[in-house]
Amino acid sequence: MFPETSPASGYNERKTQRQFMGQVLAASAASRIEIVHDVGSLRARLAQWRRAGETIGLVPTMGALHAGHISLVREAKRHATRTMMSIFVNPTQFAPSEDFGAYPRSLEADAAKFASAEGDLVFAPAIGEIYPPGFATLLSIGGPATAGLEDRFRPAHFPGVATIVAKLLNQCRPDIAIFGEKDYQQLKVVTRMARDLDFETKIIGVPTVREADGLALSSRNVYLSAKERAVAPSLFAALRRCVHDINDGVIIETALAAARKTVAAAGFVTDYIEARHAESLAPVTSREEWPVRLLAAATLGKTRLIDNIAV
Numbered sequence: 092m093f094p095e096t097s098p099a100s101g102y103n104e105r106k107t108q109r110q111f112m113g114q115v116l117a118a119s120a121a122s123r124i125e126i127v128h129d130v131g132s133l134r135a136r137l138a139q140w141r142r143a144g145e146t147i148g149l150v151p152t153m154g155a156l157h158a159g160h161i162s163l164v165r166e167a168k169r170h171a172t173r174t175m176m177s178i179f180v181n182p183t184q185f186a187p188s189e190d191f192g193a194y195p196r197s198l199e200a201d202a203a204k205f206a207s208a209e210g211d212l213v214f215a216p217a218i219g220e221i222y223p224p225g226f227a228t229l230l231s232i233g234g235p236a237t238a239g240l241e242d243r244f245r246p247a248h249f250p251g252v253a254t255i256v257a258k259l260l261n262q263c264r265p266d267i268a269i270f271g272e273k274d275y276q277q278l279k280v281v282t283r284m285a286r287d288l289d290f291e292t293k294i295i296g297v298p299t300v301r302e303a304d305g306l307a308l309s310s311r312n313v314y315l316s317a318k319e320r321a322v323a324p325s326l327f328a329a330l331r332r333c334v335h336d337i338n339d340g341v342i343i344e345t346a347l348a349a350a351r352k353t354v355a356a357a358g359f360v361t362d363y364i365e366a367r368h369a370e371s372l373a374p375v376t377s378r379e380e381w382p383v384r385l386l387a388a389a390t391l392g393k394t395r396l397i398d399n400i401a402v
């Protein structure tokens with residue numbers, strides 16, 4: 092169930108020898124950033140900041156940063172005097188059949204982007220720092236984590252996400268932590284988990300950043316071929332049409348059926364396109380069960396896209 096700390100585990104593992112505080116990566120003169128790889132150094136730096144009266148904002152990521160991540164950094168800076176980003180491709184949230192090995196890893200470029208956004212510190216732990224030998228704990232979660240959306244297709248995903256986020260909240264003890272609405276079910280899972288386990292960190296969601304044609308930014312968009320990239324925005328277009336129809340009085344199930352048909356015709360294989368209560372993620376059948384959110388997951392070629400929109 093748990094990852095071995097093998098040298099094949101990717102970038103984070105290859106950095107185990109570089110566990111010292113205050114490594115400064117000079118990606119360019121303008122983009123100097125402190126990168127720490129171990130929890131001891133991280134806690135020492137954060138304690139210094141707290142003693143100086145600073146507040147701490149955490150942006151948890153798996154790297155491969157794009158403009159969506161930078162919008163999370165901007166939001167963190169609105170709420171805290173110091174902003175840190177964790178960059179860790181978390182193996183426990185990937186099924187064996189998924190893209191853990193292929194997931195893009197680009198620490199130097201990510202650190203430079205974070206520095207340009209005026210972030211303060213990157214925490215890029217080695218895998219053994221997060222999952223030491225003998226690690227045997229995984230959170231068991233319900234509520235939004237078992238809503239029958241992502242969890243139906245990726246049953247191991249949210250226990251892995253909840254576990255890594257709980258660890259990061261413990262390691263960093265941030266005042267706030269920022270998550271994108273792009274992974275809407277994840278945002279609800281993390282919010283529930285933080286409340287249930289009495290973390291003092293305030294969880295803040297940030298709207299999805301999109302390309303001009305509506306495609307939600309995602310680190311996985313790089314997997315799309317040119318032809319697929321041209322088709323990909325039709326998923327969000329179908330969701331928007333669906334919202335329009337529901338607000339025009341079309342029965343929710345009828346509007347959803349039309350969206351599923353459009354998306355299939357565009358070449359997607361759909362996992363789900365559903366209307367849910369925006370907080371509990373419980374199924375809804377009428378717009379009166381407000382607030383309502385549409386959530387979708389569909390695969391185009393080899394790339395699985397997820398998206399969502401408020402009704």
Ligand code: PAF
Pocket residue numbers: 151152153179181184252255256274277
């Ligand atoms: O959304 C992500 O990038 C990841 O699921 C997260 C929250 C960083 C946990 O690994």
